[in-house]
Structure formats: C-alpha cells, structure tokens
Amino acid sequence: KQEVTQIPAALSVPEGENLVLNCSFTDSAIYNLQWFRQDPGKGLTSLLLIQSSQREQTSGRLNASLDKSSGRSTLYIAASQPGDSATYLCAVKGNQGGKLIFGQGTELSVKP
Amino acid sequence: GAGVSQTPSNKVTEKGKYVELRCDPISGHTALYWYRQSLGQGPEFLIYFQGTGAADDSGLPNDRFFAVRPEGSVSTLKIQRTERGDSAVYLCASSSWTGEAYGYTFGSGTRLTVV
16 A cells, blocks of 8 residues: 655745655556645646656746655755745556555744 | 636535535646545545546545546546545546646645535
C-alpha cells in the first residue's frame, strides 16, 4: 500500500529565504507526482507535475525534483515571499487507475 | 463552467441525518474524483468516476457512503446516518483523462459538520 510522508509538518521562514520541502513515498512504482498548494478554506491548486520518467520540473521560483528509485521528491522555493504562505501537498499517482495518494502536507509561513 | 463547483460550501447537520453533496465538474472532463480531508491531514481518496461509472470506489469508508454520476457530468456524494466522525471537508476534482497527461482541477470543497 502506497504511503506518502511530508517533512516538516510546519515551517516558518523569513521573507527572502530559499527553502526545501520534502516528500517521500514507499512504493516507487508511480506514474507521476504532483505538488499542490492549498490556501485556508480553498481547494488545491496544482503547482508542478513530474512524470515518472522525468527528474525535475520548474515553474518560476519553484523547482520540483523526483528520485523515483529512492522514493523522494523535493519542492524548492527560491526567494520566498509572504504570499507563498500556504499548505503544500505532494501526491503520487500509481500505474493503475486515476486516484492520487496525498501526503499530510507542510504548512509554510513566510514572515515579512 | 470555468472551474469545479461544489455546493453547498458549508453544511451543518445533526447526527443520524442524510446529506447530499454536489459537484459540478469542468465541462467535458470525463474523470471525476471525491476526496475527504480532515483537519491537518492531506486529502483521502474516496471514489473515482470515468464517465457515468465508478471506476474505483475502494476509498469509500463504509456502506453509508454512496456516490452517483448519472449523466457523466454532475456528481452527488450521499451520506446516510451521518456520524460525528464524518465531519470533514469533502473535495471534488475533475480531469480530462485519468490524470495521466493532465493535472487535476479541484473545487473549493464542502465543509461538513455533524453535530
């Protein structure tokens, strides 16, 4: 059974700092991995999707990496801003079916 | 529509009552998913539709939970004899495939509180 773990559960950093969020998964037979952002009381917004054959994806100040063999992904946020404050979730999709398995999220707070 | 719409946004019900939660996906999206999110946790998969049929309902916790999508667009999640442990945010998402080539679009959720 696939399990997804995110560390840390919460993180507080000063504005401008670069930071890394971690995600690990127990079954390396994944089809893809996604990082989502969730603001309080809102749904999820997809940030980056990495197919299993890819090593990383970049969008603006965000860079996500994937090491499928070790069951790890990281989300790197450069030059953090207060507007980055949110909960970040990673989710993996297996090779069969459409469901996503989510981690519990990392709650990020960027202080001005 | 422009996004995934979920109604109501909030629902308070008494223990033992029946509730229905509605999801209106993006037009043309064939796949629709229901997830449940408890406070401080990530979303937990409940059920997934491909068209009108439930392709995977392995996440439904028990037979009090049921979902339908009769015309392949709008879906309704039905909970019978609600319990306080059913309190959570229920999220709906849709995608044009099964998510293999496209990302998911999530609704804002229905916050269900059972008192």
